[in-house]
Amino acid sequence: MNSAIVDTIVSHMVRGDDLGVLTDFAARHVTHGYETSGPWEAGEGRWEVLLSQSLASDLGREEIEARCAAAGLTYMGTATEHLMHDTATHDSQGVIKLSAKLGGSVYVSVCDKYAKTVGRVWLRSPDTCNHGVTICHQCAESWEIDYDVLYSKTQAGRKLSQQRADTRPTPAPPFPAE
Structure with a gap:
């Protein structure tokens, strides 16, 4: 792409x-x-x-x-x-075209929670992501409101899952018992 x-x-x-x-x-x-x-x-x-x-x-x-x-x-x-660039695989905003033949390293599968339709969303870095159109580790959580993000289905999905895990804040240690 x-x-x-x-x-x-x-x-x-x-x-x-x-x-x-x-x-x-x-x-x-x-x-x-x-x-x-x-x-x-x-x-x-x-x-x-x-x-x-x-x-x-x-x-x-x-x-x-x-x-x-x-x-x-x-x-x-x-x-x-x-x-x-509007290409054979995506439009000018990064929406993957239905006819696009893509490997699983560039897109994350999502399933609409209401219509139960499956789609593909282009995985981008946060500085080039059109949040809400394409997906990155910073906006993935907002996709989860309306979609089941199928992290394990594609290589890109697994990469996104790992990126999200790597950027989560480490919880503070519990207070010592007195």
């Missing part, structure tokens, strides 16, 4: 009570190359917008947070998405 990352997109979620202020804020950032999604209603009298741009041109979390504070808006958080 070609795993070359083509671009990394950084998205910033911004919330405000004044729709006019929020849309003006978003419009100013569009002129600096950001793309926007929204605004959409996030509760009574609150609105949110998502600003996205390539990591190479992104102003960074601290700068966006400072601009939000100056405009009276709330910075809600950031997300990162790694874009890859």
Whole structure:
């Protein structure tokens, strides 16, 4: 599988009570190359917008947070998405295509807990994982909410299981008996 990352997109979620202020804020950032999604209603009298741009041109979390504070808006958080080449085996986000012929060293089998369908999820390192689309030891636990992660079925699954075991914190020793 070609795993070359083509671009990394950084998205910033911004919330405000004044729709006019929020849309003006978003419009100013569009002129600096950001793309926007929204605004959409996030509760009574609150609105949110998502600003996205390539990591190479992104102003960074601290700068966006400072601009939000100056405009009276709330910075809600950031997300990162790694874009890859769309190939015969996976799409640009890393979703394995149904027709892909893959060895078990690159994917982890999962079974939807509700629909009972089995799927394949691309194992990635944490710095290139699109958490929730691909899987790594940092996000595997969140996959377990809706899926049975079949760690023992593939080489990649066993590797992921070992990575998770290696990164779990060591429990503190018990207090000595008095």
